[in-house]
Structures are given as structure tokens and as C-alpha cells.
Amino acid sequence: xxxxxxxxxxxxxxIIPAATSRRLARSPQQMALFATLIGIFSVVLGxxxxxxxxxxxGPSIVIVSAALFFLSYFFGTFxxxxxxxxxxxxxxxxxxxxxxLARIFSKTLEASDNG
Numbered sequence: 001x002x003x004x005x006x007x008x009x010x011x012x013x014x015i016i017p018a019a020t021s022r023r024l025a026r027s028p029q030q031m032a033l034f035a036t037l038i039g040i041f042s043v044v045l046g047x048x049x050x051x052x053x054x055x056x057x058g059p060s061i062v063i064v065s066a067a068l069f070f071l072s073y074f075f076g077t078f079x080x081x082x083x084x085x086x087x088x089x090x091x092x093x094x095x096x097x098x099x100x101l102a103r104i105f106s107k108t109l110e111a112s113d114n115g
Contacts (some may be wrong), residue, residue: 009058016065017042023072038068 015047021034046061 006058007045009062012062012065013039013042013058016062016069020065020072022077038065042068 013071017035018031018074020038021031023029025034042061042065046064047057049064050054050057
């Protein structure tokens with residue numbers, strides 16, 4: 001059972017930075033660079049947190065990576081160059097599945113369009 005947990009942690013450490021960078025990058029080169037930087041940042045911050053909180057380092061690194069992934073979900077939408085096209089053609093609920101956030105951002109966009 002410990003081998004399975006280790007396998008899951010290793011898989012998470014490989015997959016999450018790449019998935020995070022996919023939301024932020026516009027080219028494969030940027031994606032590779034961002035995935036490397038996100039991985040390094042996750043390891044450094046995860047080890048720091050594990051020392052401060054006295055927790056295992058592997059899960060701490062994965063938690064930091066997961067937090068960055070969820071943050072990239074929101075910021076990646078605005079950094080992506082065709083987000084306005086997606087908003088106009090698919091609506092906010094497709095890009096922001098959380099309805100309260102969709103309403104806030106749609107009111108902000110409407111206010112900026114009106115003047």
C-alpha cells in the first residue's frame with residue numbers, strides 16, 4: 001500500500017505542474033518553461049512548509065502544486081489571448097463554472113463596456 005501512495009505522489013508531481021502550465025502558456029516552449037518553474041517553486045515551498053508545519057514533504061509539495069493548479073484555472077483565463085472570444089461565443093459559465101464568480105465578472109465586463 002505504501003508503494004501505491006508513493007506512485008500517486010510521484011505521478012502528481014509530474015502531472016500537476018504540466019497541467020498548470022498548460023493554462024498559462026501560449027506555446028509548447030512556454031509550457032515546458034512554466035512547468036519547470038512551477039515544479040521548482042512547488043518543491044521549494046512544499047519543503048519549506050513541511051519543515052515549518054512538521055508534515056511529510058511529499059504531500060506538502062503536492063498540496064502546493066494543487067493550489068497553484070487551482071489558481072491557474074482563474075488566472076489562465078485572463079492570460080489566454082482568446083479569452084474574450086470564448087466569453088463572447090460560449091459565455092462566462094463555460095469559462096467560469098462557478099456561478100457567483102461568473103456574475104461578478106460579467107457585471108465588471110459590462111460596466112467597462114458601457115463607459
